Amino acid sequence: MKLSVGPLLYYWERAEVFAFYQALASAPVDSVYLGEVVCSKRRALRQADWAAIARDLADAGKEVIFSTLALMEAESELAALGRIAAGSVTIEANDMAAVQLAGGHPFVAGPHLNVYNGQTLRLLGALGARRWVAPLELDASALVELLAERPDGMECEVFAYGRMPLAFSARCFSARVRRRNKDDCSFVCGEDRDGLTVYTREHEPLFALNGVQTQSAQVCNLIDRVAQLESAGVNILRLSPQSDAAAPFAQVIEAFARAGRGEPAAACPPSALPGGYCSGSVREGHH
């Protein structure tokens, strides 16, 4: 089982981002996804910064992939996408515009493309997709059905760790709950290093606000299911970055690496985030 680190979904400070990726260079992961998926206004890192991080990771033997924005509205966002697609990097397409611009080059079909059946998967395969990341809401039985229909050589990656990206909106919720408009946001999303937890009125952690993205409050953690996923045919597990305050990320990677090698029950550090761990996209006890 291979391991990847998904794109950083939060808006961390520039120095933190560099430090995070520097640490990954020596971590036991195979692939690293870079770039901004959530909000094009976040520009602590420029394209040149990402390129420098990409070079360092590639030199360390990592496969580097650039993830594209999940919600593209503005002309400037399409132009930026065009520049990324024109480069020599592999992209993770999170919108059909990215598939369109990838233009037959090998790409990764990201979790925000809606791939729910073999016909769609084959179509993307014919257009250059070499790997696909299962949608977050795909349940285990649908995943098994879909794995049976995947084209030869198509890798399957599953979101295995992290607060789950559940939804995107035109609205910025991090700004809205602080009574700010999106165009006057002052980058308040940067205050929430793992997103801002939303509780029910009974204090049950439910969601986490991350700019225009809404996540689960609970951290998905499939470490107990690694063997099961492997035997189902999953090739890669995605670990989505959370801060060390949530759980030391290096220890999380280490635990998954051990599980991936089939070594005995590696303990994942507990999550300090409200909500703790859960085992996937469907709340416990419903299916």
Add this chain to the structure above:
Amino acid sequence: MADRRGIELVCPAGSLPALHAAVDNGADAVYLGFRDGLNARNFPGLNFSPADARSGIEYAHRHGARVFVALNVYPRPSRWSAATAAVDAAADVGADALILADAGLLGYAAERHPQLNRHLSVQASASNWGALKFYQERFGIRRAVLPRVLSVAQVQRVIERSGVEIEVFGFGSLCIMVEGRCALSAHVTGESPNTHGVCSPAHAVRWTERPSGRQARLSGVLIDEFAPGEAAGYPTLCKGRFETLGEIMHALEEPTSLNVLDILPQLLSAGVSAIKVEGRQRGPAYVAQVTRALRAALDACRRDPAAYRPPVAHAAALARLAEGHTHTLGAYSRPWQ
């Protein structure tokens, strides 16, 4: 139709009486779904058998209106043959267009029924011309329904660059999230618009009376609590009252409806081809009233866009029908951007 009146008014029908109400009150087109769990209003007691659809289509055609069949869930492998059968059935009953979201299903429809118009569902999340080009080049889509995330200027830009007809939402319940990119309901109930054609499904809803008020739960999760006497809305996940930053609030959005009456001239001059009314789950009386109001407004706007003002009586009627009795311009307006 569009060429007769300049812009098409597309109205919802969850039943034959609703279809008749839409056609009788001035809809240029009606959209409906089959009773097969494969469209985004998979509610008990709603939707059409193929025979009802055929009869509705005949009625609409006799009165100069078109009928679109929505088939906009993303079928998983075990539902694939049911989905292709529904595409075939839509062609068989004489639908004027299919509203599809799934790329695989668009490919099937384009190959098997090339003469049948293909509209890209809002559930396909195509919010830019690059994505629309993808669907147009591969599947020859004729029209796309845009997610409710763009400003009017952005809508105009998409129209200029995409080369497909653009349909936008004009009235009804409002998705806060990008359609097709929302798994909140899946997370809490196991069922979502993409997978099951439902959001916050009714079978997961529980109402409980407490001395403090009325609680609305979804799969056990408290979505809202209404004080005695307070109007209680349906517990849609994104419109619940939650706690964050030490405050109880509608953390994502208030219960509100979209209403574009105020900006019809801008939408028309942006070049939209059709205005869509949400609400296949609504009854015939609602459909009649909303259709009548939008028809009057569109006709007034078409006659003299410069002098256009939302027709007062109709605007008041729509306000009464709106969710939470309030409405918004959503992403079309500044505060969302």
